Amino acid sequence: MTLYAVIFYLLAIIILVATVLAITRRVLVHSVVYLIVSFLATGLLFYLLGAPFLAALEVIIYAGAIMVLFLFIVMTLVVEERQQKGLESFWRWIPAIVLGVISFFVAGVLIFEAPGSRETLPTGMATPAAFGQFIFKNYWFPVEIASFLLLIGLVGTLYLGRQKPKEAGNQPEDKT
Amino acid sequence: MIVPYGNVLLLAVILFLLGAVCALTRRNLLMILIGVEIMLNAAGLAFVGASLKWRLLDGQAFVLFIFAVAASEVAVGLALIVYSQHRTGSVNADHYNLMKG
Numbered sequence: 001m002t003l004y005a006v007i008f009y010l011l012a013i014i015i016l017v018a019t020v021l022a023i024t025r026r027v028l029v030h031s032v033v034y035l036i037v038s039f040l041a042t043g044l045l046f047y048l049l050g051a052p053f054l055a056a057l058e059v060i061i062y063a064g065a066i067m068v069l070f071l072f073i074v075m076t077l078v079v080e081e082r083q084q085k086g087l088e089s090f091w092r093w094i095p096a097i098v099l100g101v102i103s104f105f106v107a108g109v110l111i112f113e114a115p116g117s118r119e120t121l122p123t124g125m126a127t128p129a130a131f132g133q134f135i136f137k138n139y140w141f142p143v144e145i146a147s148f149l150l151l152i153g154l155v156g157t158l159y160l161g162r163q164k165p166k167e168a169g170n171q172p173e174d175k176t
Numbered sequence: 177m178i179v180p181y182g183n184v185l186l187l188a189v190i191l192f193l194l195g196a197v198c199a200l201t202r203r204n205l206l207m208i209l210i211g212v213e214i215m216l217n218a219a220g221l222a223f224v225g226a227s228l229k230w231r232l233l234d235g236q237a238f239v240l241f242i243f244a245v246a247a248s249e250v251a252v253g254l255a256l257i258v259y260s261q262h263r264t265g266s267v268n269a270d271h272y273n274l275m276k277g
Binding site: 002004005008009012015016019020022023028031032035038039042045046048049050051053054057058061062065066069070073074076077092093095096097100103104107108111112114116117118119120121122123124126130131134135138139142146147149150152153154156157160161 | 178179180181182183184185186187189190191193194195196197198200201202204206207209210211213214217220221224225227228229231233234236237239240241243244245246247248249250251252254255256257258259261267
């Protein structure tokens with residue numbers, strides 16, 4: 001087992017434990033903080049798998065922007081505490097857990113029966129310069145579409161977050 | 177030499193299922209959105225592993241687009257949640273039953 005493999009398994013354990021903790025917390029702030037740990041470890045894993053630019057983007061966008069946005073909203077909204085009985089919540093989890101276990105086993109069989117899945121990955125590194133040249137040479141049109149998508153997201157967010165959403169009944173003779 | 181390719185895919189599958197379980201079982205709208213984020217992240221992990229295995233940069237390019245989609249999705253989703261909370265006073269998915277569904 002090489003040093004890289006040790007780092008991989010360590011990061012995998014950190015990611016899985018942090019994610020499991022994140023999705024089971026009752027307090028939303030705790031869950032967001034655990035998720036930041038999980039995304040930081042995923043960024044390190046991207047670096048290990050030879051994508052330094054994407055590792056930086058993962059830390060900036062996921063662990064930085066998205067999770068801080070979540071944190072702001074969690075602190076802004078008043079989240080009501082809801083006590084639910086243990087049995088009810090247990091039966092609520094049952095279908096999801098059964099489906100999850102079944103798809104996990106199917107995916108495991110598919111992965112380990114596939115040709116080449118046991119080959120060890122070589123180390124490699126795509127420098128940010130090479131990645132940028134590749135993406136603007138081969139994928140310039142999807143990049144434009146992605147920028148349009150971000151613009152539409154911005155406009156939609158501004159539209160939804162207006163100061164006072166008008167009620168339907170409050171504008172009687174506006175249309176004449 | 178890092179690890180077998182199957183291990184990377186297995187990690188991505190486990191992460192994806194954790195995100196799916198989170199999105200299916202939690203009743204808080206914010207937790208549902210967090211589950212979707214976890215699933216997108218797991219898909220990106222699988223793409224990066226495949227990109228390293230076949231020595232092609234296309235996988236990493238797709239992860240870039242996944243990031244763009246995730247960012248805009250979370251912005252619009254959070255704006256929707258804030259808007260609905262102003263309208264109905266709740267972020268619990270069980271309370272959105274105006275249409276008696």
